[in-house]
Amino acid sequence: MCPCDFGFTGDGLASCTDVNECTSMTDMCDLNALCTNTFSSHTCACNPGYAGDGFTCADIDECFASTHGCTLYSTCHNTIGSYICPCDFGFTGDGLASCTDLDECVSMMDSCDSNALCTNTFGSYFCTCNPGFVGNGFTCAADCMTPPPFAIDLGVTVAPFYTHGTTYVYVCPRLCQTIGGVPSTTCSDVVWSQPNSIPFCQLFPECLAPTIQFGIVTPFDEEGYCEGEYIEFTCGSFYYLDGQRFLSCQAGGAWQTLPVCKPRPACDDLPTILSNEFNVPCGTRHLVDTRVTYKCNPQYKLIDGPSTNDCLDGTPPMWTSSVAPLAHLWVNPQTRT
Numbered sequence: 324m325c326p327c328d329f330g331f332t333g334d335g336l337a338s339c340t341d342v343n344e345c346t347s348m349t350d351m352c353d354l355n356a357l358c359t360n361t362f363s364s365h366t367c368a369c370n371p372g373y374a375g376d377g378f379t380c381a382d383i384d385e386c387f388a389s390t391h392g393c394t395l396y397s398t399c400h401n402t403i404g405s406y407i408c409p410c411d412f413g414f415t416g417d418g419l420a421s422c423t424d425l426d427e428c429v430s431m432m433d434s435c436d437s438n439a440l441c442t443n444t445f446g447s448y449f450c451t452c453n454p455g456f457v458g459n460g461f462t463c464a465a466d467c468m469t470p471p472p473f474a475i476d477l478g479v480t481v482a483p484f485y486t487h488g489t490t491y492v493y494v495c496p497r498l499c500q501t502i503g504g505v506p507s508t509t510c511s512d513v514v515w516s517q518p519n520s521i522p523f524c525q526l527f528p529e530c531l532a533p534t535i536q537f538g539i540v541t542p543f544d545e546e547g548y549c550e551g552e553y554i555e556f557t558c559g560s561f562y563y564l565d566g567q568r569f570l571s572c573q574a575g576g577a578w579q580t581l582p583v584c585k586p587r588p589a590c591d592d593l594p595t596i597l598s599n600e601f602n603v604p605c606g607t608r609h610l611v612d613t614r615v616t617y618k619c620n621p622q623y624k625l626i627d628g629p630s631t632n633d634c635l636d637g638t639p640p641m642w643t644s645s646v647a648p649l650a651h652l653w654v655n656p657q658t659r660t
């Protein structure tokens with residue numbers, strides 16, 4: 324027997340011819356290798372993108388090996404047998420020759436609100452809400468161009484417009500009143516929240532303005548006082564306050580016991596004389612322990628009696644002197660003609 328050598332085929336007597344392992348699928352090459360037939364055998368070479376001896380070929384990670392050709396602003400992604408270079412977000416191109424800034428505004432690829440201005444930047448873009456709108460540019464809400472509902476009914480001055488998100492708190496004209504119903508409304512993209520819910524002023528019990536004889540109340544408010552408000556009582560100069568000086572309006576609209584002004588001890592009917600001779604001390608009524616001093620008018624001179632008079636305590640209080648001093652016309656000798 325004459326068997327053909329390994330790599331040859333035939334009867335061994337007439338002929339032995341070379342076997343093409345590549346076409347007969349008897350090669351030992353890796354699936355990712357190129358098979359080349361040779362006389363008596365064959366060779367295997369890994370395909371581009373693979374590394375190995377041809378019999379075993381493994382993918383080359385070009386990204387890890389930094390042998391890729393990805394351009395600036397692209398990112399390398401390894402694939403089996405190759406790699407890809409998608410441009411980074413915000414850039415456009417083939418990834419190999421170039422990646423250039425994507426003008427999102429011109430290419431209509433922006434996410435700006437329809438009421439916003441798109442501005443392109445290198446690698447990105449930003450959005451700015453148009454005048455009259457508020458938001459981050461991706462969402463823009465419109466301001467309110469009408470005043471809050473019912474605000475005018477409460478006698479409140481309103482602004483020409485309100486920025487979106489503005490909350491308007493209803494306020495009653497008087498402190499004693501609080502808002503019932505809807506306490507506030509918020510501008511939300513042109514419209515006000517709860518536009519049909521009516522706010523109203525709830526009256527709280529108020530204390531009526533008190534009066535005090537021979538004295539005053541401060542601050543005085545003829546409309547009355549709210550719960551918790553304080554007032555002060557002050558008596559006239561010939562009176563003293565009997566009771567509490569400060570009072571607050573109690574819950575339910577009542578004052579605590581009101582004070583009264585009681586007269587202080589005083590002397591009445593100051594003894595006086597002709598007013599062309601004297602400067603008459605002010606008033607005729609004076610408190611106990613006060614002293615009045617008589618003074619002559621020009622060209623008059625005090626000639627008799629004390630120049631002072633004291634109001635002494637007693638029942639009733641009395642003047643030390645029951646009569647006024649006398650005065651005479653007196654001309655200075657140096658001025659005599």
Ligand SMILES: [Ca+2]
Nearest residue numbers: 383402404405
């Ligand atoms: Ca690869």
Ligand SMILES: [Ca+2]
Nearest residue numbers: 425444446447
């Ligand atoms: Ca851009």
